[in-house]
Amino acid sequence: DVKVTQSSRYLVKRTGEKVFLECVQDMDHENMFWYRQDPGLGLRLIYFSYDVKMKEKGDIPEGYSVSREKKERFSLILESASTNQTSMYLCASSPSLNTGELFFGEGSRLTVL
């Protein structure tokens, strides 16, 4: 089975801290995605990547950056965390843009105080 692993299930950070959320997939997928999930808003795409060192902005990239140095790893970075970034963050990967099916990690719930 495909496994997408997010390094931290729960994090608590302070305003202004730099936050790293790590995601690793073990099935050699080309495409990786970061979403945030908020009640009543569903899933919103932050960034995605089609290949190593490639990245594209999603719908809400402000305040975030990403890094994809290796195919299996896609990191989300909050340069200076703010309280409005308190959310559930979901990483996903997919093998092919033609199928569209995404495989999700378990999520990282971030609280910024």
Place this chain on the structure above:
Amino acid sequence: AQSVAQPEDQVNVAEGNPLTVKCTYSVSGNPYLFWYVQYPNRGLQFLLKYITGDNLVKGSYGFEAEFNKSQTSFHLKKPSALVSDSALYFCAVRDYRGSTLGRLYFGRGTQLTVWP
């Protein structure tokens, strides 16, 4: 623009009764449509997808969905609900545009509660 609407925030149904979770979509071109389920404090799990072919798609855990092009709908259904089906359900549509080819747009989710 691609978009998905889930008109009901919550659906409540008694165990053993049929359930329907509604989804309508808007795309340019032929849609690829998906349903995902999320259990509490977990990531999303793929249930089923429609790409082409038979309008009735069967998926995991006894769920099925009916694609209706004229009504631009893709409703999720199950003939007999279980308490364990209680979860948050998301409909999604695939994007065909340019460099964002292949990304999914998600609805806001519908909370399904099945009571004993």
